[in-house]
Amino acid sequence: MNVQAMKDFVEDHGVVMMKADNTNYPPDIQELLLKLGNKTRQLPFYAIFPAGRANKPVVMFGLYTGPGAFIDKLKELDAASNAMAVSASK
Numbered sequence: 001m002n003v004q005a006m007k008d009f010v011e012d013h014g015v016v017m018m019k020a021d022n023t024n025y026p027p028d029i030q031e032l033l034l035k036l037g038n039k040t041r042q043l044p045f046y047a048i049f050p051a052g053r054a055n056k057p058v059v060m061f062g063l064y065t066g067p068g069a070f071i072d073k074l075k076e077l078d079a080a081s082n083a084m085a086v087s088a089s090k
Contacts, residue, residue, distance in 0.1 A: 044063060
């Protein structure tokens with residue numbers, strides 16, 4: 001996902017990207033995959049931890065050929081977050 005469209009979206013929306021290195025199957029990464037619901041530890045695997053609900057990540061499995069699915073999901077989560085913030089303030 002190291003393409004300009006994704007970089008621009010991440011920067012414009014203050015998204016923090018992190019990568020876990022599973023090359024040598026470290027136990028902490030294996031445990032995290034299981035905790036996130038990835039019972040088969042299938043890779044690639046993505047977890048999005050939305051602001052305000054960091055204990056309820058959105059997970060995405062599989063190969064993606066471009067950033068579109070991620071940008072769409074991040075927009076969806078942002079819209080839901082903004083709707084919750086408006087509802088909470090009423």
